[in-house]
Amino acid sequence: EVQLLESGGGLVQPGGSLRLSCAASGFTISTYGMSWVRQAPGKGLEWVSAISDRGGRTYYVDSVKGRFTISRDISNNTLYLQMDGLRVEDTAVYYCAREKTWSDVVYWLDPWGQGTRVTVSS
Amino acid sequence: SYELTQPLSVSVALGQTARITCAGNNFRSKSVHWYQQKSGQAPVLVIYRDSDRASGIPERFSGSNSGNTATLTLSGAQDGDEADYYCQVWDKNSDWVFGGGTRLTVL
Numbered sequence: 001e002v003q004l005l006e007s008g009g010g011l012v013q014p015g016g017s018l019r020l021s022c023a024a025s026g027f028t029i030s031t032y033g034m035s036w037v038r039q040a041p042g043k044g045l046e047w048v049s050a051i052s053d054r055g056g057r058t059y060y061v062d063s064v065k066g067r068f069t070i071s072r073d074i075s076n077n078t079l080y081l082q083m084d085g086l087r088v089e090d091t092a093v094y095y096c097a098r099e100k101t102w103s104d105v106v107y108w109l110d111p112w113g114q115g116t117r118v119t120v121s122s
Numbered sequence: 123s124y125e126l127t128q129p130l131s132v133s134v135a136l137g138q139t140a141r142i143t144c145a146g147n148n149f150r151s152k153s154v155h156w157y158q159q160k161s162g163q164a165p166v167l168v169i170y171r172d173s174d175r176a177s178g179i180p181e182r183f184s185g186s187n188s189g190n191t192a193t194l195t196l197s198g199a200q201d202g203d204e205a206d207y208y209c210q211v212w213d214k215n216s217d218w219v220f221g222g223g224t225r226l227t228v229l
Contacts (some may be wrong), residue, residue: 035218037165045157045165045208047218059217095164102171107212108155110167110176 002026002111009116016086016120022079022096022113026060030074033099035082035109038079038092038118044090049081050099086120093117124213126221128168134199135228142193142210142224154192157187157225160205169194172224199228 008020035050050059058070061075069082077094097109127145134140153172157165167176169185180195209221
């Protein structure tokens, strides 16, 4: 069974750092692109970052560029999101998700992890 | 940047048909995907590539794409279908784009 399990969330002060982890099982993360998507309290879904399957190219939404770093450990089959310089507006539940594609022009996300909550507050 | 527009809420009587729309530009060149998110839970893929049902999704769920509007149709709505529904496309300039979400209420 394909599963994703996030961890690493918590309460942090503005300017602080957190590292989120997403442990994958049932598939090998190096053969799929992977994404992080967040959801602020009472708000909709916002894509945050992605890492490609081949070559591990990374992509970020403008609001986190230079502050967040996505990476993966293939030996542990785990995806990470290093979050530095955290701001109050980064408060959200963070989900990791596996990317699915058709002909490299159509992309969707399946499955999603259960999410980990990040709260940035003084 | 590319944008998707959904109605904030849709209501449907128990057992009737609900339709949730997602509007965007030039949908003919894109595929639309739909996710269901029940309260306190993670999103779950419902429909991908406009009209393909994800694994384990009942046949009551269907999708269509007619150019500038994609529609998620739920036939025979049940109490357990109450959730937020999000559409999504991938755009080469905007990457991953989600609609604002639609709250489905079953009356």
